[in-house]
Amino acid sequence: MPLSVFSLMLVVFGLTTGEFVIAGLVPDVAAGLSVSVPAAGLLVSAYAVGMIVGGPVVTVLTARIGRKPLIIGLVAVSVLGNLGSAVAPGYAVLLLSRFVAGLIVATFFAVAITTTAAMAPEGRQSSMIAKVALGMNLGIILGTPLGTFVGHHAGWRATFVAVAAITLLALLLVLRFVPAFPAAGGSAVRDLRVLADREVQLGIVLTAVGNLGVVTVFTYIAPLLTDVAGFAADAVPVLLLVYGAGAVIGNLLGGRLADRALMPSLAWMLTALAGTLVLWWLAADNRVAVAVLTFVLGALAFAIIPGMQTRVLTAAGAAPTLAIAVNASGFQLAAAFGGWLGGGLMAGAGPRALYPAAALTTLAGLGIALAMLRRDRAKTVSPPAATAAER
Template sequence: MPVSVFSLMLVVFGLTTGEFVIAGILPDVAADLSVSIPAAGLLVTAYAAGMIIGGPVITVLTARAARKPLIAGLIAVSVLGNLGSAAAPDHLILLLSRFVAGLVVATFFAVAIATVISTAPAGRQASSVAKVALGMNLGIILGTPIGTFVGQHLGWRATFLAVAAFSAAALLLVLRFVPAQPPATTGSVRGELRVLANRELQLAIALTAVGNVGVVTVFIYITPLLTDVGGFAANVVPVLLLVYGAGAIFGNFAGGRLADRALMPALAGLLAVLAGVLTVFWLTGGLKTPTAVLTFAVGALAFAIIPGMQTRVVTAAGAAPALAVAVNASGFQLAAAFAGWLGGRIIDDGPGLRAIPLAGALLTVAGLGIAALLLRRDRRAATAPADRVPA
């Protein structure tokens, strides 16, 4: 792997750890700030809201900026957001800090993923995305459990300090090794935005948002699911997060290969299996051994669907892939924001914590419906005359 790619992968690792580590320290944050678990879950919503708003807005506003200074600036804002999280004196300031940290993430992912896809060999786009996403997988398998361990032993504030320090170190590598690149576009903002009217792109973004919301809901509340429902001790949670992350790495590369062979059939099949696994996770929630095994399976399937979804978006976007990927990332975070709220409602006003995997399975079925629609459109387009291809 070239050092420049490795540097960007490390940034993805830091950004992913900063986003998902809250799942491991959620009870500690809630106890220290004297708020409920559902209120602490809103920290995920705040981060997601930053990505939802910042993704398309920042990507459009910076479309004609030189790539290397832009990347450096985005990383610097993330560092400041994590430092603010570590120093936050109350729940409100922590919410604002998580929002700031999330503002720049979608644009960074958009630039990285669109660049990789544009330079990948024909037929290897999805597996190339999987290589970029390795940093995300490592953030789950290493960053999240390490951050959880740090938070349990040094306090949750130390977790955010560690994320900020790592991201700052990665920034130094980016400045040293990533070559200067021209702007992604020299066209008008209106021209960039026009791509969002494409129906195929709209459906691809909807697939990302709806297809991920179920499994994200489960992951946000994975720590109380493992301890309060599964019966595991708190000190076992980092190990189980490693298991989840190991599944994520396996699923990421397997999903990329499957998507390279048959994009929409692979995505539809993976979503169907994910819905089934979440249902079994709900049924066996109180049994330790099945829960540990299913934690691996959920991690694998959650990340197996990502390369294909990203490839579908970039393929549909055509001339504006960076904006499309940024909006798609916003769609994913819209799912995360909704998931954080939904999980709280299920716990407080619904059937309770144990029902979250079942809700995740039902939501995944909705994503499967969109995948089936796209698959049907693809097959119709392949057999229809050129003048009757769906717009």
């Protein structure tokens, strides 16, 4: 792997770890700041809201900045956001710090992908982009459980210091190895028009709704594993590692399936994801079953992402950077609403209610995917065949 690509991958690793590690530390943060578990879960929502707001706004406002200085500025904001989280004196400051750290993530992902494609040799763009995206998988399979382990043994603040240190190291590598590229240029108005395209809109809605159920469960996976399934707190990092292993495998398989049949594969995977959530609901207090389903859930949660990303990119045409950023915001919209929805269910009906609610929202995503599939098939009907049928 070229060091230029590795440096961008390491940034993605740090950003992903900073996003997801809070899921394993929700009880620790709640206890440390003397707030409720649902309130601590809203820290996931704050990061997600930052991504939702920052995705389109930051991408449009920075469109004329050269890619390398833009990347440096975005990563610097992430470092400051994580350091702010580490030293936050109270809940409100921590909530604000998570929001700030999330503001730059969607734009960074979009710029990193286009920069990597520009650096890649002819015919190897996809494989280079996949290596950058590997940072996301590693952030889940390694960063999240390791960060949870650090948080359990050195305090949750130490986890954010570690995330800031890793991201700062990545920034130094970016300074050294990533070449300078000019700004993307173009008109902000022209780029914004892509958001009016119906296919782009449907793709973003599919990302938001299709991921809502699984991110709701993942946000509260620590209390679900300990309070419902009966695992010890020390087992949570191990089970997050299991989830991450499933995510890596699911991401690879999902990409291959999407290459063969994009919307049909998405429909089948969303069906399987809803079924997995129902099975977890039925076997919520069986630790063996929960351990197995944790792996399956991770695999399916990330198997659907390549296809959703491809769908938006295919529809975006001339403004892929903005489309990627907004699609990332769509995913984070699911994360933000999932934090609120899960917190409300835990405070009201109880933690077990998360599973059927997550299954129902996943089925709603399946409905959107099936509607898109019908639209695709309708477009393939040739005029001569339609005329013959009319006759």
